Amino acid sequence: MKISTFPLGALQTNCFVVEKNEQAVIIDPGGDASILVNYFAKRNVEVQAILLTHAHFDHIGAVDEVSEYFKAPIYVHKHEVDWLRLPEKNGSGVFPGIPEIRIKREAIMIDGEQELTIGEFTFELYETPGHSPGSVSYYLPEENTIISGDVLFRGGVGRTDLFGGDHDTLMDSIHDKMLQLPDETIVKNGHGPDTTIGEEKETNPFINGFGW
Structure with missing residues (x-):
């Protein structure tokens, strides 16, 4: 399995x-859809889905364009489905210079x-609210990785x-879900x-102050 990172937007x-195995999922296409399109233009890979960790504007900016181009379904937690269409919730109508996203x-x-x-992929999906009510995390135990x-x-x-x-909800999510994973x-x-989980247990002041 290969996991590539693209800072976007x-x-x-x-x-x-x-x-x-020539399949892919895209997680949080926050902008610059052309970068993703160009990446896949050079590869014989079929995009199976667009997965969202949550629906803040900086994580969804390219969702429409990417989903349409690859004909791939979008997955988002039920608590934030309406955020995709509401700038006042996804934050795109709040910050200067950020156009509204619907x-x-x-x-x-x-x-x-x-x-x-989804296709070749099986994620263990954890609800990790606090940063937003519908935040989720995608765990791949065989890769020792959580997105x-x-x-x-x-x-x-997270803010x-x-x-x-x-x-308080965010810290509960970190304590009850994230910190239970292997270091x-x-x-x-x-x-x-x-x-890594172990590094954050040792050095993260928010976690150390939370009893670790």
Whole structure:
């Protein structure tokens, strides 16, 4: 399995492309759809789905264009389906210089924690709310990797001052879901470099202050 990272859009949000046996899923295409189109133009790979960790503007900016181009379904948690069409919730109508984003294509609702199988891929899907109410994380145990959006960063945690955010809920998600994974688990997050669960237990001041 191959996992590639593409920082996209105005905030250089990490988009991840997961590939296996000439199939792929795209996670959080936040902008610059042409970069993804050009990447796949050079590869004999079929895109199976667009997966969203959550529906903030910087994670969904290229969803319509990418989904339409690859004829791939969109998956988002049920708590944030309406965010795709509502700038006041996805944040695109809040920040200066960020145009409103209203996703036109229909999405498939994620409802509850589950094994999510799409083509060649099976993700263990965890609900990890707090940064937003419908934040989810996609765990690939055979790759020792979790793709977690804006839940846990190297040396930090997700902000909770946007619509629907809640700091206590976020810390519960980190404590009850993320920190229960093996220490060697690689955390591929929405902004900045990868980290590991073990590294964050040792060095992250938000986690150390939370009793670890």
